[in-house]
Amino acid sequence: MRTSNHLIGVLNFLTFLLSIPILGGGIWLSSRANSTDCLRFLQWPLIVIGVSIMVVSLAGFAGACYRNTFLMRLYLLVMFLVIAVLIGFIIFAYVVTDKGGGRRITNRAYLEYYLEDYSGWLEERVASDSYWGKISSCVRDSKLCAKMGKTINGVPETADMFYLRRLSPVQSGCCKPPTECGYIYQNETVWNLGSGLMAANPDCTKWSNDQEQLCYACDSCKAGVLASLKKSWRKVSVINIVVMIILVIVYIIAYAAYRNNRRMDNDEPYGEARMTKAQPSAFHL
Structure with missing residues (x-):
């Protein structure tokens, strides 16, 4: 016993x-x-x-x-x-x-994320307008994009250096425009319009250099949150x-x-x- x-x-x-x-x-x-x-x-x-x-x-x-x-x-x-x-x-x-998962892009070390790669209960909940407003505000308040700035010996990194970085899903989806949109790199969170035609991706028109906006309204940002x-x-x-x-x-x-x-x-x-x-x-x- x-x-x-x-x-x-x-x-x-x-x-x-x-x-x-x-x-x-x-x-x-x-x-x-x-x-x-x-x-x-x-x-x-x-x-x-x-x-x-x-x-x-x-x-x-x-x-x-x-x-x-x-x-x-x-x-x-x-x-x-x-x-x-x-x-x-x-x-x-x-x-x-x-x-769902990230897609590899030519000449890029980071992955790109697309909302159509995800489906089901979690995707519907994250992508819903009522819920995404709270999530995007949380991502913005986390200052994750502001922390992307990087310098080498006091000199800001070049575009080629940035393309070799391994970004987190949220950084890739929310802090920069999709690569297919053809934006030109100025720094980690500032991208200028290129001379070519934009892709049909609706996220291309949602990107903003306003540090309070960036790509927080993009489907790629929602996909990055889902990947995370x-x-x-x-x-x-x-x-x-x-x-x-x-x-x-x-x-x-x-x-x-x-x-x-x-x-x-x-x-x-x-x-x-x-x-x-x-x-x-x-x-x-």
């Missing part, structure tokens, strides 16, 4: 530790939301799951230490629900970030998958230990059920 309780206690302590990376992932997404991703509602499922695992683990730990059957049953039930929700969240994260979200969610999902697998293993072991505790409470020797004990023994001469 004591060994089983110790095992359950150790397992609950492990699940408590496992809740830390999940909670950390939610907090990391929250910090991203305040800087580049700007979708603050996305981190809350992870934070709720992380806090739930912490609370449930503490309940299971207390139940094991004090042999409280109610707490142990509550722990097993809630942990099952938490694992189910975590699996659902992982599937949801992969489904909504399944499509996809990258962030995929990183967190890898951690969640590892934690989920460990949680399932821990849950199975904890359930087996709990069954063993119940068997001992009923004075049942291992491998012998109560109904077997109730049967009369065979008559021997």
Whole structure:
């Protein structure tokens, strides 16, 4: 009995530790939301799951230490629900970030982003007029474009240097015009009209050298935000998958230990059920 309780206690302590990376992932997404991703509602499922695992683990730990059957049953039930929700969240994260990605452009190290490459619930939510106003304001307030300025030995970088930079999706989509529009580089966030014809891309007419406007109204900016979200969610999902697998293993072991505790409470020797004990023994001469 004591060994089983110790095992359950150790397992609950492990699940408590496992809740830390999940909670950390939610907090990391929250910090991203305040800087580049700007979708603050996305981190809350992870934070709720992380806090739930912490609370449930503490309940299971207390139940094991004090042999409280109610707490142990509550722990097993809630942990099952938490694992189910975590699996659902992982599937949801992969489904909504399944499509889309940057396109390679000739003579450019950075990628270009197009809204038509994305589709589904997340794309519709980001691209909607009611939601994009808040997101674009958040991207503007993050000053991400203003931080793009770069000098070499006190001299501003040339166009060729800029073309070799690896920009983030938001920087590529929101802080400069699409390459196909034919704008001429003056500095990182100032581009002049070229002498040739503009492409049919509607973003070409939305670009502005006004530092408060830039390409925040462009579809490429929306695509850049979606690409940044996809990258962030995929990183967190890898951690969640590892934690989920460990949680399932821990849950199975904890359930087996709990069954063993119940068997001992009923004075049942291992491998012998109560109904077997109730049967009369065979008559021997």
